Amino acid sequence: MGTAPDIEEGDDGCLVAIHAVPGADTPSAAWDPWTGSLRVRVAARAVKGKANAALVSFLSELFGVKVSLVAGVTSRRKRVFLPGVSRDRVLTVVGEA
Numbered sequence: 001m002g003t004a005p006d007i008e009e010g011d012d013g014c015l016v017a018i019h020a021v022p023g024a025d026t027p028s029a030a031w032d033p034w035t036g037s038l039r040v041r042v043a044a045r046a047v048k049g050k051a052n053a054a055l056v057s058f059l060s061e062l063f064g065v066k067v068s069l070v071a072g073v074t075s076r077r078k079r080v081f082l083p084g085v086s087r088d089r090v091l092t093v094v095g096e097a
Contacts, residue, residue: 003036007090013065013083014090020076022051027058029094037077038094049073056080063093 006017017037024041032039044054052069055078059067065083072078082090 003034005031005038005091006036007087009087013081014085014087015070016080016082016090018055018072018078018080020046020051020055020072020078022046022054027054029059029062031094052078063089 008015017035019032019035019037019039021039021041023045024043026041027043028041030039031037040055040058042051042054042058044050052073056067056069059080059082063082063085065085068081068083070079070081
């Protein structure tokens, strides 16, 4: 039994907990059942904000909205805002990622 996905849904979108994994072979996104965060792998290294830019770009493309990084700029644990995206859509899209 794992932890429920860490998603805060509001009227204007969702805040999602992220565990960033820079330097991956291929970008991917999947729920981490132990932490409830979305584990996002990106190819870019964590140098001069390149991994953050790659993470935001990957998630923006995945969800079709302009994603904002709202916390965790220098940490692997981050929070992103997905404007206009419901909790159900997050779960559906990531289930297909």
